[in-house]
Amino acid sequence: MRTVYLNGAYLPEDQANISVFDRGFMFADSIYEVTAVLDGKLVDYQRHRGRLRRSLAALGLPFGLDDAQLLQVHRDLIQRNQLGEGLVYLQVSRGAADRNFLFPAAGTPPTVVLYTQAKAIIDSPLAQRGLVLISLPDLRWGRSDIKTTQLLYACMAKEQARAQGADDAWLVRDGCVTEGSSNNAFIVTANGSVVTRPLSTALLPGTTRDALLALVQAEGLRLEERAFTVEEALAASEAFISSSSSFIYPVVRLDGQPIGHGTPGPLAQRLRALYIEHAYASLG
Incomplete structure (x- = not known):
């Protein structure tokens, strides 16, 4: 069973649950990134980090992890899941709040999810x-x-x-x-x-x-x-x-x-x- 990162915790995938009021679920008020992995390491990570920051800024999405912390989460997931080749998926939503088209109050914590997926990329x-x-x-x-x-x-x-x-x-x-x-x-x-x-x-x-x-x-x-x-x-x-x-x-x-x-x-x-x-x- 895979280990998933959810809001600061590493959890078995069947325990990684989010609120039904999450704005990613209700409004697609969320962004994502997918980074390839070869030999257990990240491909072109700096480009993905830069695009992630651009997407966050374009939607005004809060995000609590700095660059070093985010990189470490990626690496920890690869190690915990023993991923040699495949992908790391990241998603950030505006968090959970009562359904309202307006953005929730400042300070609403975002929902941050990362997980790995094995895939044959080279020999496709x-x-x-x-x-x-x-x-x-x-x-x-x-x-x-x-x-x-x-x-x-x-x-x-x-x-x-x-x-x-x-x-x-x-x-x-x-x-x-x-x-x-x-x-x-x-x-x-x-x-x-x-x-x-x-x-x-x-x-x-x-x-x-x-x-x-x-x-x-x-x-x-x-x-x-x-x-x-x-x-x-x-x-x-x-x-x-x-x-x-x-x-x-x-x-x-x-x-x-x-x-x-x-x-x-x-x-x-x-x-x-x-x-x-x-x-x-x-x-x-």
Whole structure:
């Protein structure tokens, strides 16, 4: 049985309970982070810590742990659960209070939860065969740049993809792909340019995306941060996604049509290998 961190205590998972009045439960008034773990150590933790602080500030969420304490909780959970490879999930809500759309009184303690999840990240079958995607309208709220737990539409998109025999969905707004349901989206043009949408309130500032763009530039590849359409994606030589839980996965089909040769492209595979090298070098 896993050990879970809840509001300062390490508890067996079946004893880690929160109030029915918790605002994360009632309003999705909460944010989260997911950090990958390799060899029992955290991948790119500083990037995740920075995005966590940004999300907390954007929602004005209180948080009592300083950076050193938060890092120690991550490490303690990994050790207590003997996690070699997988993820550490963190969630912070505005705490428990009587149901009211207004924020509770100052001083209401937040709810802080962390737990581990074992997962094969390096030897992933999806990295070998590539993703099959569909495109769907992007019907999410207008602040997708904040990593909130308001993920109902992402769940619905993944379910619709599964119903159509696909792995996931790319979301489309105003004719252009914003991002995947839980990942950032990339294509490779015929001339070898790597294209991804620039950051805005429409998409999450992915930590893997951030590191990947640095790798793309370090390799001397052409990078274009601009919007692209579904039609442009279908005409691309390659496509791929990035996220903390998958690193980089090639995309081989979109809306029933092959991208490139319909197999994982060489650049996507090269970038995945480079990112894995980066991930091991960033362990802490």
